[in-house]
Amino acid sequence: MSDMAWIDAALTSARPQAVGALLRYFRDLDTAEEAYQDACLRALKSWPRNGPPRDPAAWLIMVGRNAGIDGVRRRGRQEALPPEEAISNLDDAEGAAVERVDAADYRDDVLRLLFICCHPELPATQQIALALRIVSGLSVRQIARAFLVSEAAMEQRITRAKARIARAEVPFETPGAVERSERLGAVAAMVYLLFNEGYSASFDVAQAKAPLCEEAIRLSRLLLRLFKTEPEIMGLTALMLLQHSRAAARFDTEGQVVLLGNQDRRLWNRKLISEGLALIDKAMRHRRPGPYQIQAAIAALHARAERPEDTDWTEIDALYAALERVQPSPVVTLNRAVAVAKVRGPEAALAMVEPLESQLSGYFHFHGLRGGLLMQLGRAAEAREAFNRAIALANTAAEAAHIRMHLDRLAGAR
Amino acid sequence: MLYAILCYDSEDVVGAWTKEEDEAAIKRLEVVEEKLARQGRLGPVARLMPTTAATTVRKGREAMIIDGPFAETKEQLLGFFIVDCASLDEAIETAKELGRASSSAGAYEVRPLMVFKPNDVTRTDEVRA
Numbered sequence: 357m358s359d360m361a362w363i364d365a366a367l368t369s370a371r372p373q374a375v376g377a378l379l380r381y382f383r384d385l386d387t388a389e390e391a392y393q394d395a396c397l398r399a400l401k402s403w404p405r406n407g408p409p410r411d412p413a414a415w416l417i418m419v420g421r422n423a424g425i426d427g428v429r430r431r432g433r434q435e436a437l438p439p440e441e442a443i444s445n446l447d448d449a450e451g452a453a454v455e456r457v458d459a460a461d462y463r464d465d466v467l468r469l470l471f472i473c474c475h476p477e478l479p480a481t482q483q484i485a486l487a488l489r490i491v492s493g494l495s496v497r498q499i500a501r502a503f504l505v506s507e508a509a510m511e512q513r514i515t516r517a518k519a520r521i522a523r524a525e526v527p528f529e530t531p532g533a534v535e536r537s538e539r540l541g542a543v544a545a546m547v548y549l550l551f552n553e554g555y556s557a558s559f560d561v562a563q564a565k566a567p568l569c570e571e572a573i574r575l576s577r578l579l580l581r582l583f584k585t586e587p588e589i590m591g592l593t594a595l596m597l598l599q600h601s602r603a604a605a606r607f608d609t610e611g612q613v614v615l616l617g618n619q620d621r622r623l624w625n626r627k628l629i630s631e632g633l634a635l636i637d638k639a640m641r642h643r644r645p646g647p648y649q650i651q652a653a654i655a656a657l658h659a660r661a662e663r664p665e666d667t668d669w670t671e672i673d674a675l676y677a678a679l680e681r682v683q684p685s686p687v688v689t690l691n692r693a694v695a696v697a698k699v700r701g702p703e704a705a706l707a708m709v710e711p712l713e714s715q716l717s718g719y720f721h722f723h724g725l726r727g728g729l730l731m732q733l734g735r736a737a738e739a740r741e742a743f744n745r746a747i748a749l750a751n752t753a754a755e756a757a758h759i760r761m762h763l764d765r766l767a768g769a770r
Numbered sequence: 771m772l773y774a775i776l777c778y779d780s781e782d783v784v785g786a787w788t789k790e791e792d793e794a795a796i797k798r799l800e801v802v803e804e805k806l807a808r809q810g811r812l813g814p815v816a817r818l819m820p821t822t823a824a825t826t827v828r829k830g831r832e833a834m835i836i837d838g839p840f841a842e843t844k845e846q847l848l849g850f851f852i853v854d855c856a857s858l859d860e861a862i863e864t865a866k867e868l869g870r871a872s873s874s875a876g877a878y879e880v881r882p883l884m885v886f887k888p889n890d891v892t893r894t895d896e897v898r899a
Contacts, residue, residue, distance in 0.1 A: 362783070369782035574786065580822040584838035593822065627884055634823040634882040637858040638837070 359404050366403075367396055370413035371493045372578060376465030377417045382424055383528060385472075385490070385518065391424030392416065398423070413462075463582040464530055466491075470543040470575070475521050482517040484550045484568075489514050492571050502554070502568050504561060540583060544592050544648070547575050551596050558752035559611035562603075569600050590639035591649030597632035598655035601625040613754040617664040629659045647683045650675050669698035686715040690722060693729075702732040720749040724759055736766055772813065772891065776847065781820050803887075810892035814852065817885035824881045827862055829869035835862060840879035848876075852886070 374395065378388035395416040409415035473487040485503065488494045500510035531539060554568025576593040583589050605623035608614050636652045654675045661667040676692035689712060697705035706729045709722070716722035727742030743759050743766070750756035787795070806812040821839035828834040851868065855861040858880070865878040 365783040365786055366780065368786065369780065574782075577785065577820065577822055578782075581838075584822075584836075590822075630882070630884065631819050631823060634819055634858070638823065638825060641835075641858065 362408065363400065363403050366408060366412045367399065367416075368493060370416050372466045372469060372491050372575075373413040373462050374416040374420060375490065375493075376467075376469040377413075377461070378420050378424060379469060379526075380461075380465055380528065381421055382428075383526070385522060385526075387424055387427070388420075389490070390427060391420040394423035394427075395420035464536070466578065466582060467531075467536070467539055467543060468527065470546065470579075471539045472521050472524070472526055474542040474546045475524055477524075478517055478520060480546075480549050481553070482513060483546050484553055485510065485514055486517045486521070487546060487550065487575075488568075488571065491575070494567075494571070498567070502565050504564065540579070540586065540589070543579065544576075544589060547572050547579070548592060548596070548648070550575070551599075555599060558613070558754050559607040562607065566603070569596070569603070572596055573600060585642075587639040587642040587644050588646040588648050590635045591646060591652045594632040594635035594639065595648050595652035595655055597628045597635070598652060598659050601628035601632065601659065607754070611754065612757055613752070615758070616658060621662065624659070632656065633659065645678065645682070647679060650679045650682065654679075667698075669695045673699050686712045687719075687721075690716065690719075690725060693725065697729060697732075702729040705729050706733065718749060720746055720751060720755060723749065724755075727759070727762065731762065731766060740766055774850075785820060807889060812889045813891045814889055815885075815887040816852065816883050819882045819884045821881070824879055825858065825862065826877050826879050827865040827869060828877045829872065829875055833866045833869055839881070840877055842877070845876055852883070858882075 371392070375388055375392050378391045379385060382388050382391065398419050399412075399416065403409070469491055470487060473483050473490060475483070478486070481503070485499055488499045488502075489496065496511050496514060497507050499514070500507045503510060505513075527535075551569055551572035554565040554570075554572065573593070573596050576589065576596060580586075580589045580593050601624050602616070602619060604625065605619035605621070606614055614620075632652065633656055636649065636656050639649050639652070654672055657668050657672050657675070673692060673695040676688060676695055679688050680692065689708060693705040693708045696708055706726070709726050709729065712722060723742045723746035727739045727746060730736075730739035730742055740763065743763050746759045747756050747763075750759065803812060803815060824839040826836040826838060826840050828836060853861065853864050855864060861880045861882075865880050869878065
């Protein structure tokens with residue numbers, strides 16, 4: 357690995373901690389980001405000459421803090437001085453103060469930085485875009501490419517979102533235990549949204565969106581290093597690792613989506629699977645199940661099955677029943693019906709699916725599954741009608757093509 | 771004399787390698803491994819999972835189980851075991867058993883392996899248990 361590549365990787369990895377700490381000092385996102393940029397420029401000059409510092413994040417915080425103070429002083433000549441409390445802790449900026457920044461500070465800094473991106477008034481996609489810009493440090497161009505919009509449009513979106521959170525009250529006090537766990541919950545949800553933004557892609561955009569999945573996993577691992585004893589963060593990381601392990605098997609050579617049961621399991625990434633399994637194993641010891649752990653446990657059962665017919669559907673049915681209890685939603689019930697069809701047959705599954713009609717009538721997968729169950733029961737005309745509704749609601753060409761294959765099979769059976 | 775060569779690096783940096791970068795790094799190492807193996811000098815090679823997968827068992831009358839890697843700096847790495855376990859529970863039980871048998875304080879970090887190549891040293895220099 358070349359010097360520059362190493363420095364680039366170290367800067368990326370130190371960024372959330374460094375920007376988070378600088379935000380705590382300067383209490384202003386733009387000042388914190390500028391100070392961090394200054395520190396990065398100095399790192400690019402100093403690190404190749406002097407070798408990498410022992411703790412890159414601490415180095416960036418110290419240098420960024422000094423640069424930020426300089427900037428505030430420079431501006432101070434032209435503008436009125438900012439109120440004292442706006443630049444907290446400046447006194448201890450001298451010397452090796454950062455040596456004493458302890459792990460608890462870092463932890464709350466990173467959490468705060470992620471948490472301000474989860475502002476409830478921001479739509480989910482803006483929360484994600486903002487987190488990618490501020491926390492992950494992706495360029496506007498990279499983010500725009502992943503969201504399939506123009507750079508100018510993304511620039512505008514991020515600027516608006518930033519203005520929105522600048523007006524909001526940023527919580528600078530050290531959070532209490534309850535607050536911390538609420539923040540962690542909001543941040544975990546945002547990280548999973550980020551993952552899904554990259555995951556639910558069709559083949560032609562999968563390439564562009566893959567970095568979103570990887571970034572979500574990276575942020576989740578960071579959270580797990582900071583909150584070592586949180587079983588739901590273990591569960592979230594495991595869930596994403598297990599889902600991402602199937603990335604190479606999700607599309608065929610023509611770009612058609614390949615359903616789980618038909619995937620070539622040799623293409624699954626065994627390293628990601630074994631790490632996911634190790635994490636879910638670790639989480640289960642806490643006996644505090646939550647939605648991420650349960651979903652990860654379901655993904656783990658798929659990952660453990662060498663062939664589709666080895667899948668433990670009875671256990672999957674039980675896990676979905678548990679998920680229905682902690683996070684009731686018609687989509688969860690719909691997923692459970694897939695397991696029920698395997699365990700108790702299509703009739704029982706259909707009975708579970710039918711009552712969801714009013715809530716899921718606009719949902720592609722509802723009609724797709726219902727059509728499949730009707731087809732298994734030999735009710736061809738109704739199946740055809742359900743499949744036609746599914747096609748009308750397909751989100752991607754691959755989804756539509758998959759349903760068309762069923763329709764062709766129905767036509768062939770006539 | 772048998773030597774253990776322990777690998778230290780930033781897991782954030784290594785963990786962020788693309789599949790291609792990772793494979794390229796492994797390939798370069800394997801060239802060296804193969805040479806050592808031909809000379810009969812290579813013993814077990816292992817790659818550990820990230821520290822996020824680690825659990826620490828603090829020895830004592832009542833062993834304490836702590837999520838996360840071993841983080842103290844006043845104790846040093848003195849040795850390791852590689853044990854096949856069906857689950858983390860079994861691994862922790864095994865660590866506890868070893869803890870009861872050992873006379874010292876300290877801790878065991880239980881970390882799953884990502885890659886394990888058993889290899890066998892055939893060129894024997896002096897030290898063998």
